Amino acid sequence: MGVAASALHHLPLIAQSPARKIGYCIIGLGRIADHHMRGIAESSTARVTGLVSGHRDKAERIAAQYGVSTSSIYSYENIERIRENKDIDAVIVCLPNSMHAEYTIRSAKSGKHVLCEKPMAISVAECEQMISACKLANVKLMIAYRLHYEPITLKTIKLIRDGAIGKVEAIDSANGFNIAPNEWRSTRALGGGGPLMDVGIYSLNATRYLTGEDPIAFTAVATTPDQDSRFQGVEENLAWTMKFPSGAVASCITTYGASMPGYYKVFGSKGWLEVDEFGYQGLHLTANYRSDRNTPPTRIDEKNPEPDPKQFARQIDHFSRCILENRTPDTPGEEGLKDMQHIQSIYKAAGLTLG
């Protein structure tokens, strides 16, 4: 029970006093942590109450910025001391992929709820261990699939579920970028894989929330034509296909070697829709569909005007409410595990291995 019960205990108090916010300890203070902290600053349910970093100076600077007590700054060695910090309800794991499992499990064992960045970990086994550890500790585990909380994405999913574009037959998606040298993400040791793990996962996850199905067959091809120091044991380019139980098919592509702004397009028996951008803002939905050949088409052209870090604020509000109301997050550990199982299948189809 532990923290979950304790959070429930606070529920009436919260309802009366919205000023009481869930306290989050940020583990790892890189770029993504910055987005989370700015999102927390904009949220109505969260506050930053702890920091874990290997760089004390940096941590103190950020602590001052977010009003965190210097006594709530931890190192990777003494992270278990967050257990005694009553201001910390949960952690956000913002570390390189290869460290997600360890710090999720150590945080859970320290009695804290966990919001973990995607990809959940670097192997299926790690994901399973994370889920088990959080269950055992009776803490919540959510994976930071921020688009599940983003209005254009939710509208797109609803359009499809409502049958607007008819039966989904095909999905096409791409997401990639030209990675700079010396990024942990393009090393096998820290990234656990290449662009599929890092950004291709958006396409994979999108096909799943768009169809409401899990893929059942995979084909893939991977190449690393640029034999430069950026690609240490990871693929540079990867194209793959998936088949879904309904008979829908998907073609996806990702890269670390080229400019590739993200998008997905969904092709249905009654029309199509498209969302440009998997990024932190500016998701843009266009659609064109009609109920039958004699009906004039419905057209949609709609952009989410909310600037970054609103996605992170929405995401953290969801997790805070799940903690406060003892609900399972919409993107629990099981959601991250499924993507990891599919990533494993895609890598296998490409002749690569995961983990």
Next chain:
Amino acid sequence: MGVAASALHHLPLIAQSPARKIGYCIIGLGRIADHHMRGIAESSTARVTGLVSGHRDKAERIAAQYGVSTSSIYSYENIERIRENKDIDAVIVCLPNSMHAEYTIRSAKSGKHVLCEKPMAISVAECEQMISACKLANVKLMIAYRLHYEPITLKTIKLIRDGAIGKVEAIDSANGFNIAPNEWRSTRALGGGGPLMDVGIYSLNATRYLTGEDPIAFTAVATTPDQDSRFQGVEENLAWTMKFPSGAVASCITTYGASMPGYYKVFGSKGWLEVDEFGYQGLHLTANYRSDRNTPPTRIDEKNPEPDPKQFARQIDHFSRCILENRTPDTPGEEGLKDMQHIQSIYKAAGLTLG
């Protein structure tokens, strides 16, 4: 030598008198024939001088429209009589795919040059027979890959060859549509395959003219979720990947079951470019690239304003000039054969068979 020599013989005359045009006999009077004939009417080098149809009434109506003598109307049975018609220099094969080989070969044996619609035929063997027959008869064979003569496509290819977007790493393309009932194209007997043969071939061919390479590895998945009468032994949806010698990868998708406006996107080390539309008009190029990280990006947003049937006029002008100047077309039979070989590989990867 026959017709080629005869055409060469006319060359000085043509140069003096542009009014002398290459005479084309249209074989099959369906929708695509209409585009060809309208293109011929707009061209400066071609005229319609013969028609082959199973419907005499329809042929006479069209003959009147294009100023074709009724004595130059043929049936499928007596098509060999075009040999004696000196006004017919060449034919355009506008028949269902399964008839391309027979009528290309019969026309070649009748001493006429051949412009054949895509896909070239329904098997690799047929393509090889067509090439042999045209070589033996010393007539030219061109496959109607009209986009090879379309300005936006040519500009796109030049941009890539000039290195504007750097090294091509990945290509994504889609092309499909929701087919109506009772179309010959969705029957195995006449179409020879499904949407890959009919419209997916545009994506396949695009990856080849964009990279200047032939793919060397293929993966694919095909489904036919809608068990309705439209799909007689052909796939409904097909997603596939390709790998190129340079290490570039491609992901493509096609369908007969959904609205899927065509496009391709090319992702390079210095930027990307995209062309929307494989259709008869309105090809739209957008691009964003820069020579290095410190240079401001170059942006392109350019649409081909030429309305249909200008693509067909450009295409027929190319073939006429090849005949007049005894040159090999930019899209000879060998180009169609290569696509057919790749289609065979894609179908094989999907567990399907061609031919």
